[in-house]
Each structure stands twice: as C-alpha cells, then as structure tokens.
Amino acid sequence: MKKTIKIKIGGIVFHIDDDAYSMLQQYLHSLEDYFKGKAEGKEVMEDIESRIAEIFQQKASKQKEVIDQEDVIAMIEVLGQAKDIIEEEGFQNSEPKQTFPQSGKRLYRDPDNAVLGGVCSGLGSYFNTDPIWFRILFLILLLVYGAGLVYIILWIVLPKAETAAQKLEMKGRNVTVQNIEKTIKEEFETVKGNLNKLKDTKSYNRFNDVVHDIFIAIGSIFLFILRTILVIIGVVFIIVGFVSLVSFLGALLFSNTLIFTDMLDIPRFYLPHILPIFVGHGNVSLIMIALLLTIMIPLLALIYGGIKIVFRLKVKDKAIGLSAFVIWLISLSALASIGIFEGANYSESARITTTHSLKNINADTLYLGMNEKPLNFDQKEFVRFEVDHDGVYRDPQTGIIYGRPRLDIERSESGEVELEILRKSRGRSSQQAWEHARELEYHWDIQDSLLLFNHYFKLSEKQRWRAPYLQLTLKVPEGKAVYIGNDLIQIIDDIETPEYQRSYYIAGKVWIVTEEGLVESDD
Secondary structure (H helix, E strand, C coil), X not given: CCCEEEEEECCEEEEEEHHHHHHHHHHHHHHHHHHCCCCCHHHHHHHHHHHHHHHHHHHCCCCCCEECHHHHHHHHHHHCCHHHHHHHCCCCCCCCCCCCCCCCCCCCECCCCXXXXXXXXXXXXXXXXXXXXXXXXXXXXXXXXCCHHHHHHHHHHCCECCCXXXXXXXXXXXXXXXXXXXXXXXXXXXXXXXXXXXHHCHHHHHHHHHHHHHHHHHHHHHHHHHHHHHHHHHHHHHHHXXXXXXXXXXXXXXXXXXXXXXXXXXXXXXXXXXXXXXXCHHHHHHHHHHHHHHHHHHHHHHHHHHHHHHHCCCCCCHHHHHHHHHHHHHHHHHHHHHHHHHHHHHCEEEEEEEEEEECCCCCCEEEEXXXXXXXXXCCCCCEEEEECCEEEEECCCCCCEEECCEEEEEECCCXXXXXXXXXXXXXCCHHHHHHHHHCCEXXXXXECCEEEECCCEECCCCCXXXXXXXEEEEXXXXXXXXXXXXXXXXXXXXXXXXXXXXXXXXXXXXXXXXXXXXEECCC
C-alpha cells in the first residue's frame, strides 16, 4: 500500500500518494527554477498553484480522495512543462506546440476594464464583444425598466477575475503555464508603460510639483503649530514652577508670605511653627532641609525646562541634571526615613476614663458655662489649624499645644449627676501612650448649681501631638433641667435629642433630660 501525504496547494489541502507527490515536486521545482529571478515570477507561481488546485479538485471525489500519479500527469498535460515555455521564448504571439483541450469560457467580472463593478466588461469578454454595448443596454433598461437591481445582483453573484488563470478562463484561452506567464507579463508591461507615460507628461510633472508644494506647506503649518504648543507648554512650566516655588519658600522660610493667601482664603502655614507640634525638636531642621531639596529641585527643573523650551536652549547639562537627581533621591529617602521614625510614635493607643460624682447640686436646674476667657488664637503668633475636625493651636513663644475638648450630655443611670472624662492618646508603646493620655491637662469647676468648663485642654510642656482626644460626658438624672450657655457652642458635640439639632440651636436654652434625649423646656 502506497504512503499517503497531506499537502496544501493553492490554499486547499489534498491527500496525495508518495509517487504522485514526487512527480508534483519535480514539476513545481522545474517551474520555480525557470521563473526564479523574474519580476513576475512570484505571481506566476501563485496562479499556477491555484490552477493546479482547481484541477485536483475536479479529480478528487468521495470515491477517490487521494491524488495519484495519473492525476498529476493529466494536470501536467493541461498546464504544460517548463521546457515548453523555454522553447517558445521570444515568440510571445505564437501558441504552444502541444495542443491542449480548450478549457471553455467562464463568466467573471473584469476588474481591469471596469467602470463600476466590472460586470459589463466581463460580459463583453465572455461574448467576445465590446463592453460598451452592454453598458448602453443596462443604461437604457435602467431608465426604462429600472434594471439597476439586475446589475447589482450580477455584481454580487459573479466572481471577480483576480488571478491570471481566471482572466484566461474569462477570455476562453487555455490555462497553461505559458499563457499564465504571458498574461502576468502583459499586465506588468502595461502598468510599467502607463507609469512611464505618466512620468513623461507635463501634467504629471506639474502634479508632482503641486503635491510636493502642498506637503511642504502642510509640514510648515504643522511645525509652526507644534512650536507654538511647545512655547505655550514652556510658559506654563515657568509660571507654575515660579508660583509654586515662591509659595513653598514662603511657607518654609518666611512667615505669612504665601502668594494669593488672602485672595484664595488659604490658611497661613509656617512650617517651622507647625513641625514642632508633631516631630521631635532634633528632627525639625533635618525635615526642613530635606523638604526644601525634595520640593525645590523638581520646581527648579520645571522652570529650567520651560526656559529651554521657550528659548530653544541647547546646553550640555547632563552632569548637573544627574547630580540634582541624586541629591533629590537622597532628600526623598531622608524624608521617608524620618517619616517612618516619627510614625512609630502613633503605633500604640491608650485611654483613661475618670468619673466625678457631683452630689452637692440640689437646684432643679443645672447651669453649664465656661470658666475662662478663650484665648485669642487669631493673633499672628499663634499656629492654628484643624486635625480630624478638632482645633489644634500652638503658642510659638511657650511651645504649649492646645486642643479643643468635646462635651456630650446623657441620661444618668445612677440617678446622680456625674462628669465622665475620657482621655486618649498614642505613643511608641502602650506605656508611653498611657503616659501621654494621663498628662493631658484639663480644668473644670463646680459652684453650687453652676458647672464651668475650660475651652481647651493642653499638652504638658515639650509634649508633641500624639492624636490626643478629650471627651466630656455629663450624665444627668432623668427629669432634671439643664441650661446650656451660649459660650459652649464650640465644644458641645452631637447631643442626643428626639430630632437632630445643631449646636447653635441647643446653646442658650433650657433642656429636660429624658430617656429619648434632651427635650427643649417650655418654660
């Protein structure tokens, strides 16, 4: 039993026995040797392989799935040998010496002579007549009977003659190797001749000059737009860099010199006053230097880059740029290291709760107010800002840090008036956090039925901000009246009422303590 080989030719897979495969390989090699080096050789071989695939498809069937040696011989008889082409070399108008059976005409669309879809030119080739007559016929039918649909259907149904073999079939010529070569060679010569004629004409030269001028004009416009955009980008770099640099230097080195601070209602930050609130005294100078370099170097690079773009400066500055980048990396690393070190001060938390029983209050109404005049934190020397909606204040002269407590009022479960004070803080260890919480200083006073609170708690001397928190919870027996003074607006915090009320509504009124919360008194 002969060995069967699977091959792919013309994009179609065939099964062929080994003897037939050897003969086919020799035939194809002989053709490839002949067409090797010719300009149209690749196209000729592709068309020949497509024609071989068509012939093999005619030979193959369900009863005969394998191409044998007889099928290859029959194919060669149809297409012809390479030696037939060599013998005919130089006589393009002569027919091959060997006579092959006429393959018959096939109807295709002719793309080479097409006006629209090539239907009429294909009909002209099939019927061996000038396609102009079919064009006239379709035009008349279109005007009289609306035959445009017929043309569209033929356009869709008829295949387009793309390969040399298909063009030979369209004209009724034998699809042989010689004719395939001649057809492709004629196409090459036609295209080449048309191009040469076009290049020799004045109109072509004029057209070429016009196209050249158009492209130069487009390029000039594009280059101008690009340069304009680059200049705008450079100017933006300079302005943004300069404004950011001056604002940063003002916050870092000079008190109250931020640009547009008053115009934009931006808080005034002076870092030498703010940093001591959070970091140790020894790290303040290091942070200032590292922060100065970390922010200034990119801003200066932004300004310098904008100047280079605007004025098209070409300067050998790689060494300077590399040095600045190294310094920037060192500064950034120093900031990160200090940040990690200082961040450890917030790793642990602690809380201390103390409860004070106020047994000497016999009046029906308990009055709440402030026992001190609030500090004027709006004066220039005070540092003022918010952390987690809590005010943070620092006196640069004494170094004392102040914070704002929170006051809540609840129903007492014990039936007595009690003041519960919750202190919270953080530290490197639980013990350190507990010490920080214990050292939070807060004062209050009781005078008969008048309970007075301080506006602020403060940190002990030289203590840093470690997220301190102080919550005052006044527990009052049910049914007792409480007057909340107007000066308590700043510290009362989410006091429970049947309907939510803001602090400014609660202050300055008498409230009755109930199970549902504080209810406004009618008296």
